[in-house]
Amino acid sequence: MVRVTHWIYSLSFIGLVVSGIGILLAHPRFYWGETGALGTPSVLDLPLPFMLGGPSGWGRYLHFLSAWVCVLTGMVYVASGLVMGHFQKEFVPASGELTWKSVSRQMWSHLRLKRPVAEDALRYNLLQRLSYLGVVVVLLPAMLWTGMAMSPAVVSVFPFFVTVLGGQQTARTLHFFVAILLVLFFLVHIAMVCLAGFKSRVGAMITGKSAGGKEPL
Amino acid sequence: MSEGLSRRKLITTGLAAAGGVAGLAVAAKIAGHYGLIPPDSGGIYGVGETLTYAAQRVLMSHHSMAREFNRSEVSKVIPVSGEPPENDDYQRLVKSGYADWRLTVDGMVARPAAFSLEELKRMPMSTQITHQACEEGWSFIAEWHGVKLSHVLNLVGVRPEAKYVAYFSYDGAWDSLDMPDAFHAQTFLVYGLNGEDLPTRHGAPVRMRVARQLGYKSVKYLSRISVAYTLKNIGDGCGARSPEIGYSWYAGI
Numbered sequence: 429m430v431r432v433t434h435w436i437y438s439l440s441f442i443g444l445v446v447s448g449i450g451i452l453l454a455h456p457r458f459y460w461g462e463t464g465a466l467g468t469p470s471v472l473d474l475p476l477p478f479m480l481g482g483p484s485g486w487g488r489y490l491h492f493l494s495a496w497v498c499v500l501t502g503m504v505y506v507a508s509g510l511v512m513g514h515f516q517k518e519f520v521p522a523s524g525e526l527t528w529k530s531v532s533r534q535m536w537s538h539l540r541l542k543r544p545v546a547e548d549a550l551r552y553n554l555l556q557r558l559s560y561l562g563v564v565v566v567l568l569p570a571m572l573w574t575g576m577a578m579s580p581a582v583v584s585v586f587p588f589f590v591t592v593l594g595g596q597q598t599a600r601t602l603h604f605f606v607a608i609l610l611v612l613f614f615l616v617h618i619a620m621v622c623l624a625g626f627k628s629r630v631g632a633m634i635t636g637k638s639a640g641g642k643e644p645l
Numbered sequence: 646m647s648e649g650l651s652r653r654k655l656i657t658t659g660l661a662a663a664g665g666v667a668g669l670a671v672a673a674k675i676a677g678h679y680g681l682i683p684p685d686s687g688g689i690y691g692v693g694e695t696l697t698y699a700a701q702r703v704l705m706s707h708h709s710m711a712r713e714f715n716r717s718e719v720s721k722v723i724p725v726s727g728e729p730p731e732n733d734d735y736q737r738l739v740k741s742g743y744a745d746w747r748l749t750v751d752g753m754v755a756r757p758a759a760f761s762l763e764e765l766k767r768m769p770m771s772t773q774i775t776h777q778a779c780e781e782g783w784s785f786i787a788e789w790h791g792v793k794l795s796h797v798l799n800l801v802g803v804r805p806e807a808k809y810v811a812y813f814s815y816d817g818a819w820d821s822l823d824m825p826d827a828f829h830a831q832t833f834l835v836y837g838l839n840g841e842d843l844p845t846r847h848g849a850p851v852r853m854r855v856a857r858q859l860g861y862k863s864v865k866y867l868s869r870i871s872v873a874y875t876l877k878n879i880g881d882g883c884g885a886r887s888p889e890i891g892y893s894w895y896a897g898i
Contacts, residue, residue: 455782465724465783485891493693581701581857581897584709
C-alpha cells in the first residue's frame with residue numbers, strides 16, 4: 429500500500445507543481461496580510477512575466493484535480509501507515525538516535541557521499557527518517573491548510589483556517605514557500621535515488637524487493 | 646517471500662481497485678440525483694470540479710457567511726481588471742446617466758419584470774465589507790452597497806423547479822449561480838462602492854457580488870437575469886462564460 433500510494437502521489441505531485449506554476453504566472457508577486465495587489469507593497473516579486481488569461485485557467489482545473497488525488501491517496505496512506513505501523517517502525521527515530529553527535533555524523537557521511545553498508549541500506553537512516561517525517565507531518569498538512577485558507581467558501585465555514593495565519597495573502601505566500609520546500613525535498617529525493625543506483629532503487633520502490641532481501645517499505 | 650502472499654496481495658489490490666471504481670460510479674449517480682454535479686463536469690478536469698463542488702455542498706453549510714471586516718480595514722487601493730464595454734448600447738447608457746437602464750428578470754419566474762436603477766435603490770439597501778480575491782492572486786477589501794439578489798428573486802417569484810440563476814452582462818460575459826448561492830445573504834446586486842455610486846470601471850450601474858466565490862463570479866455591467874432549470878441551452882452549456890475560456894464554473898474553490 430505504501431508503494432502504490434507513493435506512485436499515485438508522485439503523479440499528483442507533478443500535477444500540483446506544474447499547475448501551481450501555471451496559477452503563479454498570473455500574478456508572480458507575494459504579499460503579507462489580508463490583501464495585496466499591484467500598487468500595494470509586496471514581500472517578494474519574482475522575476476517572471478505576468479501571464480493573464482491562460483495558464484491560471486487550466487492550472488486551476490489541474491491543481492484541484494491533482495489535489496483531490498493527493499488528498500485521497502494521502503488518507504489511504506496515513507490510514508494504512510498507522511494500521512500497519514509503517515510510521516512508528518520506519519519514520520520515528522529510535523530512542524538515543526536523535527543526538528547531535530549522530531545527526532552530525534550522518535550529515536558528514538552523506539556529504540562525502542559515502543555509501544551505506546549492506547544491512548544499513550535496508551532501513552531508513554536518521555536523516556531519511558527526519559525528512560520523511562517532516563514532509564508527511566509538517567509540509568503536506570501545511571500545504572493543505574494554507575490552500576484551504578485561500579478558499580472563500582471554505583473560510584466562510586471555517587474562518588480559523590485564515591485567521592490564525594493572519595490573512596488570505598499570507599496564506600498564499602506561505603503556500604508558495606512550503607511548495608518550494610517540497611520541491612527541494614523532491615529534487616534531493618530523486619538525486620539520492622540516482623546516487624544509490626537508479627535502476628535497482630526504482631525497481632525496489634515498485635516491487636518492494638531489493639537484491640539483498642526484502643525492503644523495509 | 647512466498648508466492649501465495651504475492652497472489653493474495655494482487656487479489657486484494659484488484660478487489661480494492663474494482664470496489665473503488667464501482668464506488669465512484671454509485672457516487673456519481675447519487676451526486677447527479679441531488680444536484681451535486683456542476684455544469685462544467687465534462688472531461689477529466691470535471692472529476693475534480695465535481696468532487697470540489699459536491700464535497701462543499703454536502704459537507705458545508707449553505708448559509709455560512711463570508712468574513713466581514715471593519716471600515717478601517719477597507720483597502721486603500723481598489724484594483725480593477727478589464728475595461729468597460731465599448732459597444733453602443735452600453736455607451737448610450739453611460740451618456741444618459743443610466744436613466745434608460747433596466748435589469749430584466751425573466752425565465753422560470755411567476756412575474757417577469759424589468760427594474761430601473763431607481764427602483765433597485767428604493768428596495769431595502771444592504772451593505773457588506775468583504776474580501777474579494779481575483780483568481781489571478783490579488784485581493785482587496787471593500788464596502789459594497791446594494792440589494793440582496795434574494796429580495797429581487799422573491800419579488801418576481803422563482804418557480805420551485807428552478808435550479809439556477811443566470812446573469813448576463815453588457816460586455817458579453819455571463820455566469821450563473823445555484824440556488825444556495827443565489828439566495829445567500831451576501832449575494833447582492835451592487836450599485837455602490839465605499840459609500841459612492843459604483844464607478845463605471847467597477848461595473849456600473851449594477852454588478853453582481855458573490856462573497857463566497859472568486860472575483861470573476863461578480864460579473865459587472867449587468868443587463869439581464871434569467872432563472873432556469875438547466876443551463877444546457879445557454880452558450881456552450883457549461884453554466885458560464887468562464888468555462889468556455891478555461892475557468893471553472895464553481896469558484897468557491
